[in-house]
Amino acid sequence: MAAFSFNKLVIFGVGLIGGSLARALRERDGVSGARTVVGVGRSAASTARALELGVIDAAATFDDPVALRAALAGADIVLLAAPVAQTQPLLERIAPLLDAATIVTDAGSTKSDVVAAARAALGSRVAQFVPGHPIAGRESSGVDAALADLYVDRNVVLCALPENAPRDVERVAAMWRASGAAVHEMSPEQHDRVLASVSHLPHVLSFALVEQILGSPDAALKFSFAAGGFRDFTRIAASSPEMWRDICVANRAALLDELDDYTAVLARLRAAIEAGDGAALEAVFARSREARSGWQAGGSKTGTDDASK
Amino acid sequence: MAAFSFNKLVIFGVGLIGGSLARALRERDGVSGARTVVGVGRSAASTARALELGVIDAAATFDDPVALRAALAGADIVLLAAPVAQTQPLLERIAPLLDAATIVTDAGSTKSDVVAAARAALGSRVAQFVPGHPIAGRESSGVDAALADLYVDRNVVLCALPENAPRDVERVAAMWRASGAAVHEMSPEQHDRVLASVSHLPHVLSFALVEQILGSPDAALKFSFAAGGFRDFTRIAASSPEMWRDICVANRAALLDELDDYTAVLARLRAAIEAGDGAALEAVFARSREARSGWQAGGSKTGTDDASK
Structure with a gap:
């Protein structure tokens, strides 16, 4: 069990x-x-339920400067767990209220844009900000869905900045390890490329399939004969539109790279289908099956990714 | 409970x-x-387990003409449950042995090619062949995975030919209803278009994502940070390569139409991502989520489609 000690943690969102x-x-x-x-x-209503559940000890609202100052005074760690598009305004608001010893981190699904927002908002104080991303979630969202073991055996990526003190990075890592997670370090660019590939692109592809069917003249008939393959493939098409809009915009460069690579693979498969080239198709499908089966066997990939961010 | 009476059913596969x-x-x-x-x-070994489990009363092999003739004599119904590519050779082999009163049906995932194969193999006797497709399956395959309730509340599509006697079509429908399924009629072209959209295309898209990741320089890193979204999206990429090769080739015309439509939708999303057009993305994602959530709420879409055909 990882040891971790803190006196005051402030969570935005x-x-x-x-x-x-x-x-x-x-x-x-x-x-x-x-x-x-x-x-x-954002409002007292949004933290009332967390207080009621005993998840937090005290609450403040973003637009009450006195309460916000009191909340941040003496904080060990501040976690931003709001949608990534809010990172810069949040950091601009709290920057003048931060103690010099407070470490700020985040839980956003994209990192290059978060780093840019932190640099813009914090200037030379960006050293206090350690970018992070817990790759975890559930299909349900909101504080009622919060679980003490959500992060057990899940991956958390930290994208330490050159300005960060190593001991601050280690402190954020220790916090996540204490929650049960395995902590990894990557550059923001590497993080965004990896997540674009295995999370952001599949979401776009899944939304696109439902959109395509909706636009076809026999949409109702198609939905009524859809079965298990469709169910699995499109489960992530029921994800939050706002969240995925923000992710697509925030990580557009990496996502477009992956989308273009994917389109090229699809064009190759299209050519094999058109040519009736069963051997080429079977080779691709067999490779994919082996890799996918090996991945499944390799670990506990439960839950959803990014269900609430 | 639907009533159904038969004396002898012969199952190929x-x-x-x-x-x-x-x-x-x-x-x-x-x-x-x-x-x-x-x-x-194909061999005595392939039916030995079915005999041992008591799923069948007797067995014959495809290449033993004497046993095959005895098996088919007096059969009410013959079901072809072998891969669709075997439809024509199977029908050519059994055509001279069929009683005039025997109805032949199949369980293939594609129908236009099966109808063409039946016409080629049976000639004027094609009236005895009622094409069908039970949309059901499990992740495991083989007779050990067979379940008495596999078809309960699942859809079976029959693609009756103009030559079929209505009472023969009704008899096949009654057989599937007795197994618990809901029976629908469509043309082979309509069936193939619907299945291309909601089953065949998603399989190709899922295989393609794994293939793309495998071909990228940081494949291992990507797989190690893949989580729930990837898991759901690629579950069907662990499907049988041989079966999906055959389906892609057999249903290539409808599949290419759907693939091209899908590629056009993807190009539209790509343009919105590149332009940072969050409103356009959110509109598509919100539409998709509503449709997908409504579909899920609308019925029992359990199991996998076409797991073994």
């Missing part, structure tokens, strides 16, 4: 992701200190 | 699909008659 971290650090073994968790939301 | 029909007709209520089921395989 106490939904599934922020709430699960709060619950993990309050309920799991090996965590010590005063362990006070303060939640900050 | 006693795997998941054929075996499940045999079990359903032997174990479910409302089925009467002598209910003898004869399995035919």
Whole structure:
């Protein structure tokens, strides 16, 4: 069990992701200190449920400068668990209120844009910001869905900046390890490329299939004969439109690279189908099956990715 | 409970699909008659397990003309549950041995090619052949995976030919209803278009994503950070390469139409991503989510499609 001690953690956005971290650090073994968790939301209503559930000890609203100052005073760590598009305005608001010793981190699904937002908002104080991404989620969202074990055996990626003090990066890593996660380091560009490939692109492809069927003249008939293959392939097409809009825009460069590579693979398969080249198709399908089966056998890939961010 | 009576059913290919029909007709209520089921395989080994499990009463091999003639004598119904590419050679072999009163049907995932194969193999006797497709399956295959309730609440499509006697079509429909399925009629072209859209295309798209990742320089890194979205999207990329090769070749015209439509939708999404047009992306994603959520709520879409054909 990883040991981790904190006195005050401030979470902006106490939904599934922020709430699960709060619950993990309050309920799991090996965590010590005063362990006070303060939640900050857009309105009092948005943190009321987290208070009621005991996920947080106190709440503040984003637009109340006095309460916000009190919330941030003496904080060990601040976690931004709001949609990535809010990173820059959030950081601009809290920058003048931050103690010099407070470490700020985030849980956003994209990292290059978050780093740019942090540099723009924090200037030379960007050293206090350690970018991160817990690759975890559930189909349900909101603080009611928060679980103390959401991060157990899940991956968290940290994209440390050159300006970060190694001990600050290690402190954020220790926090995630205390919640049960395995922590990895990557550059923001590498993170965004990897996630574009295995998460963002599949979401776009899945939304696109449902969109295509909706636009066809026999859409109702097609949906009524769709079965298990369609169900699995399109499960992620029921994801949050707002969240995936933001991700697609924030990570557009990496996503377009992956989309173009994918389109090239699809063109190759199209040519094989048109030519009736069964051997070429079978070779691709057999390679894919082997890789996919090996991946499944290789670990516990449960839950959804990015369900709430 | 639908009533159905038969004396002798002959199944070519006693795997998941054929075996499940045999079990359903032997174990479910409302089925009467002598209910003898004869399995035919490529070799004695391929039917031995079905005999051992009591799924069939007797077995014959495809290349033993004497046993095959005895198997077919007096059969009410013959079901072809072998890969679709074998339809024509199977029908050519059994054509001279068929009683005039025997109805032949199949369980193939594609129908236009099966109809063409039946016309080529049976000539004027094609009236005895009622093309069909039970849209059902499991992740596991083979007769050990056969279930008496595999077809309960699943869809079976019959593509009756102009030459078919209505009472023969009704008899095949009654057989599937007795196994628990809902029976629908479509033209072969309509069936192939619908299945190309909601089953064949998603399989190709899923195989293509794994193929793309395999071909990228950081494949191992990508696989190691893949999570729930990837898992769902690529579950069908672990499907049988041989089966999907045959389906892609057999249904190539409809599949290419769907693939081209899909590529056009993807190009539209690509343009919106490149332009950073969040409103356009959100509109598509919101439409897709609503349709997908409505589909899920609308019925029991369990199991996999075409797991074994």
